[in-house]
Amino acid sequence: MQKRFTQKYLNNRGVAYLCAFVFLCVAMMMGISIGTVSVLPLDIFNIIGAEILRLPISNDVNPMHSNIVMNIRLPRVVLAGFVGASLAIAGAAFQGLLRNPLADPYTLGVSSGASVGAVLTIFLGLSIPFVGTFTLPLFSITTAFLTIIVVLFFARQIDRGMRVETIILTGIIFSSFLGAFISLMIALTGDELRQIIGWLLGSVSMRGWDYVQIILPFFIIGSAMLIANSKELNAMSFGEERARHIGVNVQKRKMMVLIAGSILTGAAVAVSGTIGFVGLVIPHLTRLLWGPDHRHLLPLSMMTGAGFLILADLFARTIISPTELPIGVITALIGAPVFAIILIKRRAEGRG
Amino acid sequence: MMYSLRQINGGYGGKQVIHDVSFEVEKGQLFGILGPNGSGKSTVLKMLSGLIPVTSGEVYLKDQPVQNYNTKEIAKIVAVLPQHAEHSFSYTVKEIVSLGRYAHQSGWFQTWSEDDEEVVQQSMKQTGVQHFAHKNITELSGGERQRVFLAQSLAQEPEILLLDEPTNHLDLSYQKELLDMLKEWTEKKGLTVLSIFHDLNLAGLYCDQIVLLNDGKIVSNDKPNEVLQEARIIEVYETEVKKHGHPKVPAPQVVLIPEEKWQNEEIITPAILMVNEEYITLQSAQPLRVMSSGVVGSGIGWYQTFVNRHVDKSYNCDDFYEEMVDFLIEKGFEPSETVGMMTAVYTDDVIYGFYEMDLFSVLIVVTAGVGNAVDASMASKHKEVVTPGTINSWIFVNGHLSEEAFIQAMMTATEAKAKVLMDLEVRDKETGTVATGTSTDSILVAATQSGEKIDFAGTVTPLGKIIGKGIYECTQKAIHKSRKRKKETDDD
Numbered sequence: 080m081q082k083r084f085t086q087k088y089l090n091n092r093g094v095a096y097l098c099a100f101v102f103l104c105v106a107m108m109m110g111i112s113i114g115t116v117s118v119l120p121l122d123i124f125n126i127i128g129a130e131i132l133r134l135p136i137s138n139d140v141n142p143m144h145s146n147i148v149m150n151i152r153l154p155r156v157v158l159a160g161f162v163g164a165s166l167a168i169a170g171a172a173f174q175g176l177l178r179n180p181l182a183d184p185y186t187l188g189v190s191s192g193a194s195v196g197a198v199l200t201i202f203l204g205l206s207i208p209f210v211g212t213f214t215l216p217l218f219s220i221t222t223a224f225l226t227i228i229v230v231l232f233f234a235r236q237i238d239r240g241m242r243v244e245t246i247i248l249t250g251i252i253f254s255s256f257l258g259a260f261i262s263l264m265i266a267l268t269g270d271e272l273r274q275i276i277g278w279l280l281g282s283v284s285m286r287g288w289d290y291v292q293i294i295l296p297f298f299i300i301g302s303a304m305l306i307a308n309s310k311e312l313n314a315m316s317f318g319e320e321r322a323r324h325i326g327v328n329v330q331k332r333k334m335m336v337l338i339a340g341s342i343l344t345g346a347a348v349a350v351s352g353t354i355g356f357v358g359l360v361i362p363h364l365t366r367l368l369w370g371p372d373h374r375h376l377l378p379l380s381m382m383t384g385a386g387f388l389i390l391a392d393l394f395a396r397t398i399i400s401p402t403e404l405p406i407g408v409i410t411a412l413i414g415a416p417v418f419a420i421i422l423i424k425r426r427a428e429g430r431g
Numbered sequence: 432m433m434y435s436l437r438q439i440n441g442g443y444g445g446k447q448v449i450h451d452v453s454f455e456v457e458k459g460q461l462f463g464i465l466g467p468n469g470s471g472k473s474t475v476l477k478m479l480s481g482l483i484p485v486t487s488g489e490v491y492l493k494d495q496p497v498q499n500y501n502t503k504e505i506a507k508i509v510a511v512l513p514q515h516a517e518h519s520f521s522y523t524v525k526e527i528v529s530l531g532r533y534a535h536q537s538g539w540f541q542t543w544s545e546d547d548e549e550v551v552q553q554s555m556k557q558t559g560v561q562h563f564a565h566k567n568i569t570e571l572s573g574g575e576r577q578r579v580f581l582a583q584s585l586a587q588e589p590e591i592l593l594l595d596e597p598t599n600h601l602d603l604s605y606q607k608e609l610l611d612m613l614k615e616w617t618e619k620k621g622l623t624v625l626s627i628f629h630d631l632n633l634a635g636l637y638c639d640q641i642v643l644l645n646d647g648k649i650v651s652n653d654k655p656n657e658v659l660q661e662a663r664i665i666e667v668y669e670t671e672v673k674k675h676g677h678p679k680v681p682a683p684q685v686v687l688i689p690e691e692k693w694q695n696e697e698i699i700t701p702a703i704l705m706v707n708e709e710y711i712t713l714q715s716a717q718p719l720r721v722m723s724s725g726v727v728g729s730g731i732g733w734y735q736t737f738v739n740r741h742v743d744k745s746y747n748c749d750d751f752y753e754e755m756v757d758f759l760i761e762k763g764f765e766p767s768e769t770v771g772m773m774t775a776v777y778t779d780d781v782i783y784g785f786y787e788m789d790l791f792s793v794l795i796v797v798t799a800g801v802g803n804a805v806d807a808s809m810a811s812k813h814k815e816v817v818t819p820g821t822i823n824s825w826i827f828v829n830g831h832l833s834e835e836a837f838i839q840a841m842m843t844a845t846e847a848k849a850k851v852l853m854d855l856e857v858r859d860k861e862t863g864t865v866a867t868g869t870s871t872d873s874i875l876v877a878a879t880q881s882g883e884k885i886d887f888a889g890t891v892t893p894l895g896k897i898i899g900k901g902i903y904e905c906t907q908k909a910i911h912k913s914r915k916r917k918k919e920t921d922d923d
Contacts, residue, residue, distance in 0.1 A: 178519035314530055318517040324480060325587065326506025326534030371520035 095369040099382035103160070106386035110156040110393050111148055115400065118144050118152070127153075154291055159283045159392040159406075160385035161294045162351045163361075165301065165343040167384020168377050170358020171365070172305045175312040175373050176336050180366075180421055181247050183358030184223075184344040188253035190355065192226025193219040193341075193348035194279065195257050201275055202264050216293055220345030226253060227337055281352035281407030283392055290350040297346035302381060304339035308332055309373035316371070354388070354407045356414020361387055363421060432494060433458050433591050433623045434479060439488035441478060442647075447486070448474045449647045456640075458590075459621045461614055463634040465658070466644035467668050472627045475644070476595055479625065480511050493590075506534035510589035514596050516580045521567040524579050528555055528564075531586025554585035558612070574605040581609070592616075594626035598633060610637045635659050635683040643667060659683040699794050699827040699879065701785050710740040710762070711778050711796065715879075718768070719827070722837040723875035726755045727771035731837075736769040737875065738762075739798055739823050744775045772823045772873045776800040780916060782909040786897045790883040791830035793894070795901035798823045799909035800917075804852065804866030806859040813861055813870065821869040822848060822906065825877070826898055832878040833886045840876045840888035843895045847902040848872070855910055 112118045118126075122141075126148045128134040170183035184190045196218035199205070207214045230249050238245040265275055305312075311332040314322035319329045347354070361384040362376065369379055388406070391413075395404040434456040442448030448471045456462045466472045477483040478490055481497050490497040492508060500508075510531070518527075531554065532547045555561040558578045568576060577600070584592060592613070598606040614637055616622040628634035634641055634655065641658040643651040645667045651658045661674040664685055671688040697716045704713050718733035728734050738759065755773065756766045764771075776798040783796040800821040805813060824844055832840070849867040859866040878885075888894040 175520075178517060180519070310530075310533060310536075313522075313526070314533060316520055316522075317527075317530075318513075320482065321513055321516060323482065323502060324506065324509075324511040324513075325530055325583075326503040328502045366520060370526075371522050372526055 091369075092375060095375065095379060096382075099379050099386075103382045103386040103389075106389040106393075107156055107160065110159070110389040111152045113393060113397060114147075114152065116144070116147055118148055123148060150287070154286065154288045155283055155392065156389050158286050158291050158294065158350060159388045161291065161298050162283060162347045162354065163357055163388025163391075164381040164385040165294070165298050165347040166354065166357040167361035167365075167380040167387070168302050168305055169340040169343040169347075170384075171362035171373070171376050171380040172308075172312060172336050172340050173358070174362055175316045175371075175376075176333060176340075177246055178316050178318065179246060180363055180425070181359065181418065182250075183356065183362075184340070184347075185254075185353070185355035185358060186247050186418070187227060187250040188230050188257065189223045189227050189250075189341060189344045190348055190353045191254040191257035191261075193223035193345040194261055194353050195226075196220070196222030196345065197278070197349050197352075198261050198264050198275055201278070202268055212289065212293055216297055216346045216349035219349040220297070220342050223345035223348070224338060224341035226257070227341055229253070231337075278352045280405035281354040281410075282395075282403070282405055283351050283388075284396065284403060286350060294346045294350045297342050301339045301343035301346070302377070304335055304342075306374075306377050308336055308339075309377050312336065312373040312377075313371075316373075352405075352407065354410050356410045356418065357384055357388055357391075359421075360410075360414050360417045363417065432456070433460075433492070434625070435489075435491040435494075436475075436479075437489045437491070439475075439478060439485040439490060441483060441485040441487070442471075442474060443483065447647070449478070449485075451488075452644070452647070452649055453488075454642050454649065454652050456591075456623060456625055458623050459617050460623055460625075460639045461617045461637055462623070462625045463638035463641040463655075464625070464627045464644065465631060465634055465641055466650075470644040471647040472644055473595055474647075476511075476593055476625070476627055480509055480593055481505055503534045506587055506589075508589060509591045509593060510584035510587040511593045512577075512581055512584050512595075512597055514599055516576065518568050518576075521569045523565055523567055524560055524571070524582075525551070525555070525564040527568060527579055528560070528582045528586050531583040534587060550588060551586050554582040557585060558582040573600050574602060577601060577605070577609070581612075589622070591623045591625065594624065596627050596629050599629065606633065613637070631659060631664065631685045635685070636677065636680070656683045659685055661685070697879070698792065698829045699877075700792075701783055701794060704783060704794075704796065706778050706781055708741070708778060710738050711781050711798070712739075712764075713737045713796070713825070713827070715877075717879070719877040720832070720837075720880045721770055721875060721877040722841065723770050723877075724873045725770040725772045725875060726752060726873075727759065727766055728769055734768055734770045734877070736764050737825060737877070738764060738769055738771045739778075739781075739796075739825070740771065740773050741778045742773050742775060744802070746773070746775070770875055770877075772875070774798045774800070774823050775802065775821060776823075776909075776913050777916060780909060780912045782905045782912065784901050784905050786901050788893065788897065791828060791885060791894065793829070793897050793901060794825075794827040795898070795905050796825040796827075797902070797905040797909045799906050800913045801852065801857045801866065801869060801910055803870050804857045804859055805868060805870045806862055806864040807849075807867040809859060809862040809864055822872040822909075823875075824848065824873070824902055824906070825875045826902070828876070828878040828885070828894065830878060830882050830894070831880050831884045832876075832888070832894075833884070836885050836888040836894065837876050837878070839892075839895065840898055841874055843888055843890050843898045844874060844876075844902045846890065847899045848906050851903055851906040851910065855907065857910070 108120055111123050112120055122144055125140050126145050130149050166184060173182040173187060174180055197215055200215050200218045205214055210217060230253050234246045234249040311327050314325050314327045323329045362380045365376055365380045365383055369375060391409040392406050395406045395409050432455055436453050438451050438453050440447060440449055440451060452475060464472045464475060478485055528551050555564055558581050560578050560582050568579060597609055610633060613624050617624050638655050641655050642649055643658050650667055651663060659674060664672050672685045673688055674683055674685050677684050699715060714736050718735045721734045722731050723729055755771050759766045759769055759771055781796060781798050786793045802821060826840060826844060852866050857866045885894050888898060890899055
């Protein structure tokens with residue numbers, strides 16, 4: 080009996096990972112193939128096989144296609160994937176840590192915090208020696224981390240119980256404040272205006288492989304830290320006191336999760352601007368589909384988040400082609416109603 | 432010694448809540464912490480689990496200062512059952528219970544061993560949650576959730592279990608179930624349980640040792656019976672209580688006394704006595720404090736209805752209690768509020784007398800037959816045979832009797848009854864000596880518990896005098912009457 084249960088369990092998990100993986104692959108294929116110039120999936124395989132894996136494939140592919148895939152679509156899809164994965168896993172971790180299905184880098188103000196760092200870097204033309212291109216993400220990450228610390232500190236001052244609504248409210252107040260701060264900087268800037276605005280709206284277009292290189296190390300460090308803490312996140316989603324009684328070193332683990340979340344958010348914001356609601360919607364849907372266990376929720380959210388943002392980007396650039404919508408518009412159009420639904424559901428549960 | 436607290440002081444945010452608290456908890460004890468709200472119970476518990484540091488003094492866990500342990504090490508020894516566990520996401524029961532194994536797993540790639548699985552299954556079985564192992568926590572009732580978190584605590588394989596008012600949100604049956612379970616584990620597995628109690632009576636019923644706190648200081652640290660002294664509880668909780676024994680087990684119980692005393696206006700008089708062929712009954716508008724030896728409703732309690740039922744001499748029922756309850760129900764009486772007696776005497780032969788004094792009045796009701804009279808001093812010569820009672824005496828007092836007065840009233844009545852039999856020369860057929868009563872006499876003393884406080888009812892006290900006189904007169908008349916009837920029926 081027990082064995083059968085375990086097997087069923089494993090099978091379900093297997094199915095979950097398979098679904099998420101297939102979704103991600105399909106999204107990637109669509110993202111690469113669809114556009115003003117369509118590239119057939121078979122060609123994509125050939126191009127990738129030849130260019131990346133250096134397989135001895137007879138190269139009868141159109142060189143223009145090869146160029147489009149390798150220099151425009153693939154880096155764009157990969158970047159969107161990393162950004163989506165970063166935001167989704169960070170969102171899932173914040174939600175678990177704060178026992179709050181409405182928490183995400185955007186609603187907590189972390190994204191805005193990261194933006195301030197990024198805008199400051201661009202505005203002041205900062206560059207740390209030896210770090211070079213990583214100056215931008217490092218600044219974003221630092222300001223992101225400072226923001227979440229300040230938001231949580233204020234929320235605790237307002238309400239020791241740290242209720243869901245209090246944290247969200249504090250996050251939104253900080254978002255507004257930091258947003259105003261960014262506007263101020265934009266008003267003061269002259270030459271860099273276009274760069275800042277384009278970046279603020281959130282986009283993964285025309286970034287190229289350089290940006291993939293920027294986000295990659297932070298993505299690996301951040302998600303590894305979170306996945307290493309998935310059991311602790313499970314425990315902490317029953318409250319910090321409970322987690323401590325079970326044996327979790329709450330102070331240390333909480334700090335790790337906050338730092339990792341900030342690394343992921345900061346790096347994502349640094350390369351793509353503020354893209355909202357991915358970290359809210361994806362973990363929520365993943366939890367609904369496959370349960371709240373963080374050991375699986377985090378990797379699954381990562382995959383579905385990546386796929387989701389790739390598709391969102393696809394919509395953003397095709398829906399009113401040739402004009403491109405900022406990707407943040409698409410995610411907000413989907414995310415805000417979901418946010419409202421979760422809020423209403425929680426209220427209903429609270430009353431019942 | 433599992434826990435040892437040595438003069439600890441401390442509190443939250445600079446405010447000192449706990450002052451010089453010292454106590455020790457031994458292995459296998461069910462240890463209770465009591466105290467009014469704000470007395471520092473929860474603070475002490477949080478200090479024990481290391482959640483709040485002490486500002487001075489030492490907490491020793493298994494002979495080691497508690498700060499020498501890290502969080503995981505503490506979790507392997509001490510489990511804490513929360514009063515009200517948060518659950519923000521819909522984890523399954525098994526996922527929640529499995530989290531209890533956290534402290535026992537180590538390394539970056541914490542693998543789930545067979546041992547872990549075994550312990551989790553065992554914990555779920557012990558708490559009776561294995562049936563819904565794959566259900567979501569959100570689908571469960573409050574009591575079931577509590578058991579899930581108890582299973583989680585057990586999965587930690589702790590030596591000590593800390594609980595903060597574990598029965599707070601539970602139904603009566605779950606409260607008993609949980610505490611019975613904890614008690615069993617302390618006895619059988621040597622688990623040490625330390626719990627805060629809100630309910631003094633539950634603590635009195637289950638604890639081996641109790642610490643009573645007030646204003647962050649220890650008021651008493653002793654066995655339940657010593658801690659739960661009436662005067663102490665009144666002082667600490669600043670409320671009127673009365674202590675008495677538990678009716679079934681030797682445990683102290685403390686009951687509240689409501690401020691508003693209901694005035695019992697009604698006076699028990701012969702006017703409310705009703706007699707028909709089957710039974711004599713008296714129905715009071717309000718419950719009376721009663722001490723009796725009836726078939727139903729015997730002992731001490733509060734009763735409203737009193738029934739003396741006529742049964743045939745040949746009445747022979749193995750389970751006369753059941754039969755009597757059935758009879759009461761059939762006649763429309765509520766057995767839990769009724770004192771019921773049986774007599775072979777005809778109900779018409781009842782004799783009653785009403786005695787009015789300045790401060791109190793007494794109604795005495797007697798049915799008497801002396802068919803199986805016995806001399807108590809020679810009773811060893813009799814075989815034990817149960818036959819319907821023959822002298823049933825009811826004494827209703829419109830007054831407020833002390834417990835002593837109840838007992839003295841019974842003694843006085845018994846002596847007066849014996850004197851009647853002596854004066855009438857009723858003989859014990861077996862021994863030929865003068866009888867003192869019959870083999871199955873019953874007595875009932877009931878009081879309205881309002882009006883004059885009567886502390887004593889010995890033979891020469893005002894109440895004793897009336898009871899002695901009344902019982903003598905009524906019993907004498909009653910025996911005459913039943914003898915006359917016996918003669919008539921014999922003549923027929």
